[in-house]
Amino acid sequence: xxxxxxxxxxxxxxxxxxxxxxxxxxxxxxxxxxxxxxxxxxxxxxxxxxxxxxxxxxxxxxxxxxxxxxxxxxxxxxxxxxxxxxxxxxxxxxxxxxxxxxxxxxxxxxxxxxxxxxxxxxxxxxxxxxxxxxxxxxxxxxxxxxxxxxxxxxxxxxxxxxxxxxxxxxxxxxxxxxxxxxxxxxxxxxxxxxxxxxxxxxxxxxxxxxxxxxxxxxxxxxxxxxxxxxxxxxxxxxxxxxxxxxxxxxxxxxxxxxxxxxxxxxxxxxxxxxxxxxxxxxxxxxxxxxxxxxxxxxxxxxxxxxxxxxxxxxxxx
Ligand SMILES: Cc1cc2nc3c(=O)[nH]c(=O)nc-3n(C[C@H](O)[C@H](O)[C@H](O)COP(=O)(O)OP(=O)(O)OC[C@H]3O[C@@H](n4cnc5c(N)ncnc54)[C@H](O)[C@@H]3O)c2cc1C
Numbered sequence: 001x002x003x004x005x006x007x008x009x010x011x012x013x014x015x016x017x018x019x020x021x022x023x024x025x026x027x028x029x030x031x032x033x034x035x036x037x038x039x040x041x042x043x044x045x046x047x048x049x050x051x052x053x054x055x056x057x058x059x060x061x062x063x064x065x066x067x068x069x070x071x072x073x074x075x076x077x078x079x080x081x082x083x084x085x086x087x088x089x090x091x092x093x094x095x096x097x098x099x100x101x102x103x104x105x106x107x108x109x110x111x112x113x114x115x116x117x118x119x120x121x122x123x124x125x126x127x128x129x130x131x132x133x134x135x136x137x138x139x140x141x142x143x144x145x146x147x148x149x150x151x152x153x154x155x156x157x158x159x160x161x162x163x164x165x166x167x168x169x170x171x172x173x174x175x176x177x178x179x180x181x182x183x184x185x186x187x188x189x190x191x192x193x194x195x196x197x198x199x200x201x202x203x204x205x206x207x208x209x210x211x212x213x214x215x216x217x218x219x220x221x222x223x224x225x226x227x228x229x230x231x232x233x234x235x236x237x238x239x240x241x242x243x244x245x246x247x248x249x250x251x252x253x254x255x256x257x258x259x260x261x262x263x264x265x266x267x268x269x270x271x272x273x274x275x276x277x278x279x280x281x282x283x284x285x286x287x288x289x290x291x292x293x294x295x296x297x298x299x300x301x302x303x304x305x306x307x308x309x310x311x312x313x314x315x316x317x
Contacts, residue, residue, distance in 0.1 A: 001078055005057045006037050009080065012053060016040060023072040023300070026064070026083060028128060029264055029273065030221040032072025033300060035062075035081035042087045044101070044187045048160040051185070054080050055158055062299065063185045065133030066105065069223050073270045075301030084185065085130045096151055097193030102132030102186045106139070110205065119196025120149045122204040126212045128224075132186035136179045137295075138172045142208050147172035151190035158183045167192075175228055175295050217255040220263040226277060227260060227292040235292055236260030242283045249276040271302065 010017040017039050023032030037059075041047035054061050060079035064070060067083075088103035091112050098118065100109055110125035123144030127134060135153055138146050150172070153165045163184065171178040179186060212218065227235035239245070239259035246256040251268030254276065255261040262276055281292050 001036055001059060005059060006080075009037060009039075009050075009053060009057070009059070013039065013046070013050060016042070016046065016050070021081070023067070023076060023081070026081075027067035027070050027072055027223070028221060029067075029071060029223050029268070029270075031074075031264060031268055031270055031273070032070075033074045033076025033270075033303070035077045035079070037080045039080060039082045040087060041082065041084070044088065044156070047082065047084070047088070047185065047187065048156060050080075050082060051156060051158050051160045055160075061158055061183075065102070065130035065136075066128060068127075068129045069133065069137055069296055071223060071270055071273055071296050071298045073274075073298070073300035074303045077300045082185065084132050084187070088187070094190065097149075097191045099188060099190050100131055101188055102130060102135070104131050105129070106131060106134050113191075113193055114196075114198050114201040114205070117195055117198055118193040119201050120144070120193040121191070122201050122208065125205045126209050131189055135170075135186050135189055136177055137175055138177050139175075142211070145172070146177075149191050149193060151192040153179070153186055153190075154188040155179060155184040155186050158185075162187075215258055217257040217261055217263050220255070220265060222255070222261045222263045223296045225260040226262050226294060226296050227280075228295045230290050230292060233288075233290055234260075238284050238288055238290060238292070239280055242280075242287045244280055244283060247276065247279070249279065252276045254280065270300070274298065 006019055017037055019037050020034045021038035022034050024030050039050050062077055062079040062081045064083050066085045084103045088101040091098055091100040106124040106127050106129055109131055110121040113121045123142045127139050134146050150167050155163050236259040244254050245259045247254045250272030251266050252272040253263050253265045255263045284290055284292050
């Protein structure tokens with residue numbers, strides 16, 4: 001990627017583009033090398049213009065939300081990382097419930113719903129991502145998932161064209177959606193939410209939050225549960241029974257509080273985390289014959305190739 005083109009991009013969108021932006025400032029793991037460039041668009045129109053510019057100049061694109069499910073490798077991301085978080089967060093009430101832009105935090109969205117007397121999003125109040133990221137991941141907790149509340153999704157392709165998906169076209173599954181691995185950016189989501197007494201919603205949210213605080217190492221940087229739940233098992237339980245609770249490689253540790261989490265206990269590198277992920281996968285496979293798949297999305301470039309490294313579909317950046 002030529003520096004000259006990145007500088008043109010910055011000149012075209014002043015105050016919106018940062019060059020060589022450290023990804024550790026944008027991920028809940030607090031690690032990861034630099035993005036070649038980062039754009040934080042203020043509006044859908046500006047996002048469209050940035051996508052069109054990148055396409056016209058053949059700049060690779062990587063879309064992120066709040067970085068709470070991302071492990072960015074130490075060599076960083078050789079692409080224009082477009083962060084849909086912070087900005088692009090307007091919400092409007094509709095007959096069915098609400099329509100919101102993808103950059104709003106799930107927590108803010110859930111609390112807005114409560115204040116409007118709408119239920120259904122209580123499960124999402126403690127998930128630290130954006131609405132867009134939650135739709136892509138079909139995020140869920142405490143028996144709820146995005147699939148239960150999404151009515152429709154508006155997404156832009158990398159040419160800036162709009163596509164609308166009704167809920168049944170989203171192919172939602174466990175931590176799965178039709179958007180994953182595609183050249184699409186979620187920009188707006190319609191939510192179908194039933195009326196609910198705010199006092200009931202508030203009580204549910206505070207119960208879920210208390211359960212989270214009691215079970216999860218929220219005081220340390222992480223990306224939540226690293227592995228998907230394998231059919232018929234719980235990842236955390238298998239990892240604990242394999243004797244790996246507290247196992248440490250460099251600054252990465254299998255949380256002594258919740259074995260499904262890997263935490264950054266200080267200056268962890270992405271290669272520490274990846275090495276620990278592999279160690280957990282190999283130990284659990286050898287002991288129980290169960291292959292643990294990562295829920296966390298691993299992206300970017302290694303500084304040194306890691307032995308046995310494999311990449312999945314969306315890790316081409
Ligand atoms: C402490 C902690 C607790 C957690 N608890 C839960 C939990 O209970 N349940 C759960 O499901 N998850 C949980 N997570 C994981 C994470 O919060 C969710 O996966 C969340 O939905 C990710 O949203 P994000 O905005 O941070 O997305 P990111 O991590 O930035 O991105 C995740 C994926 O979505 C893509 N993406 C993001 N935004 C867009 C967009 N607008 N358009 C297109 N693609 C996009 C990215 O390319 C990437 O592939 C937890 C994480 C932490 C750190």
